[in-house]
Amino acid sequence: MMFAMWRCSIMRSPVPASLLSVRTGHFIQSNSTILDPEITTCAGSPPKAQASSEPFQSSNIKKFSSSVFLYTDPSIPRDCRPSRPLLLLLPWLGSKAHSYEKYIHLYFKLGFDVLVAESFVSHFLWPSKGLDYAGKLLDLLVAEKDLSSRMLYVHAFSIGGYIFAQMLVSSLSNHKKQREMLERIQGQVFDSLVVGSTKRMATGVARMVAYPAFQWIVVNGTLLYFYLLKTHTVDYYEKGIQTFWDSPVTCPALFFYCMDDPLSDYTAVEELLKNWENLGIQVKSKKWNSSTHAGHLRRHPHEYIETLKHFIQNLHPNTPKCKL
Numbered sequence: 001m002m003f004a005m006w007r008c009s010i011m012r013s014p015v016p017a018s019l020l021s022v023r024t025g026h027f028i029q030s031n032s033t034i035l036d037p038e039i040t041t042c043a044g045s046p047p048k049a050q051a052s053s054e055p056f057q058s059s060n061i062k063k064f065s066s067s068v069f070l071y072t073d074p075s076i077p078r079d080c081r082p083s084r085p086l087l088l089l090l091p092w093l094g095s096k097a098h099s100y101e102k103y104i105h106l107y108f109k110l111g112f113d114v115l116v117a118e119s120f121v122s123h124f125l126w127p128s129k130g131l132d133y134a135g136k137l138l139d140l141l142v143a144e145k146d147l148s149s150r151m152l153y154v155h156a157f158s159i160g161g162y163i164f165a166q167m168l169v170s171s172l173s174n175h176k177k178q179r180e181m182l183e184r185i186q187g188q189v190f191d192s193l194v195v196g197s198t199k200r201m202a203t204g205v206a207r208m209v210a211y212p213a214f215q216w217i218v219v220n221g222t223l224l225y226f227y228l229l230k231t232h233t234v235d236y237y238e239k240g241i242q243t244f245w246d247s248p249v250t251c252p253a254l255f256f257y258c259m260d261d262p263l264s265d266y267t268a269v270e271e272l273l274k275n276w277e278n279l280g281i282q283v284k285s286k287k288w289n290s291s292t293h294a295g296h297l298r299r300h301p302h303e304y305i306e307t308l309k310h311f312i313q314n315l316h317p318n319t320p321k322c323k324l
Contacts, residue, residue, distance in 0.1 A: 056101070064140060067118040069097075070147070073108040085151040085186070085316060087112040088141075090160025092192075092294045093121065102297065103155065106305065110312050115147065119163050127166075127236035134166035138178040148181075151316070154249075155189040157294045158263070164188075165240040168247060185249050187315045189308065191256040192294040195268040203262070245275055252282040254311045256304065258291035284311055 062070040072081055087107045091100045095118065104114045117137050123130030141147050156164045171178035202222035203215070253276060257269045266287065273283050286307045288300060297304045 056097070056104075062146070064144070067120070068137065068140065069116050071104050071108075071114045071116065073113065075108075081113060082146065082149070084111060084113050085153060086147060087114045088152060088154045089114050089116045090154065090156040090163050091116065091118060092157040093119065093124075093159045095157075106297075106308070107155075110309065111316070112153070113150075115141075117160075117163065119159055123163065124159070127240075130163065131166045131170060131236065134163055135170040135175075135178070137163070138167055138170055138175070138181060142177050142181050151186050152181075152184045153187045153189075153312070153315075154185055155191070157191045158194050161190055161193045161244075162240065165244040168243045168249070169240055172243060172247060182249050185251050187252050187254070187312065188249060189254045189256070189311070191296060192261060192264060193255070193257070193269060193272075194263045195265045195272070245272065248276060248279070248281065250279070250281050252284070252311070252315060254308070255283070255285040256296050256307075257285070258288040258296065260290050261293045263293050 056071065057074055060072045060074045062072070064070065073084075076084065089100065089103060089107075091103075097116075100116065104116070107114050119130070119133070123133055141152070154164060167178075167182065171182050202219045255269060255273060257264060257266055259266050273285060276283050284307075286296075286303065288296065288303075291299045
């Protein structure tokens with residue numbers, strides 16, 4: 001859950017020099033036109049996820065890689081699916097299908113199919129891999145026939161925000177088709193962005209990968225890693241943050257956050273919101289005095305669902321007016 005931003009003196013005002021953190025993994029694309037020499041197609045079954053209402057069937061999960069899956073609503077006839085809008089779900093660090101399935105079903109009820117792109121610690125520890133992963137994800141959205149023509153929305157949790165920032169960076173590096181694809185996005189939702197100091201970010205990493213008794217070791221080791229490998233870590237993060245602040249996708253945005261999140265400085269989140277509003281972006285937000293990092297749906301289900309539903313329905317009038 002690592003979308004991390006931090007202030008430091010080298011970043012120009014008013015944009016805080018922030019850090020978006022990510023975990024690393026290998027994007028394994030079955031389309032040979034997108035493969036590179038380091039990536040091979042993977043075999044095996046999609047992750048099994050038992051939904052609260054109906055189980056996911058393998059026939060309703062299309063596997064593009066070891067970490068990218070398209071979930072389609074089994075109640076929708078197959079010939080109707082290509083016209084449904086697509087939600088790109090960028091979950092938190094270490095999450096698997098059983099963790100985010102409730103969000104998939106939520107978006108099914110709102111009329112979406114859901115493309116999930118999981119991420120890994122290595123995307124954060126060696127951000128050039130995160131950038132490569134983000135670029136391949138963009139290429140998939142451009143090249144895959146079942147994805148390229150749909151209206152697109154994004155819902156990113158914590159570290160997923162970092163992946164999305166890296167998608168922005170990739171699209172600005174002379175990749176016209178990638179940027180055009182991002183401009184198809186109709187709405188963007190960010191849940192629990194990790195915002196604050198480098199120590200706060202390192203603490204977030206420690207909570208994800210270590211038992212409590214050993215977290216202080218991971219925190220100090222991560223900070224030392226940043227210091228020693230600045231050009232391979234911090235410099236990448238700063239470019240991602242700069243792009244996220246200055247060159248975002250300009251469609252309406254919704255932010256979920258709280259005041260007691262140990263991984264997110266809510267005042268920094270609110271600075272980001274003001275900056276986007278100054279850029280002319282329509283920004284909505286839901287803030288709680290007390291909640292849980294990337295657990296707002298669990299802690300405040302009614303408010304979360306109603307806020308999300310109203311946001312989506314205002315952008316997409318054909319959204320089913322169903323009870324969620």
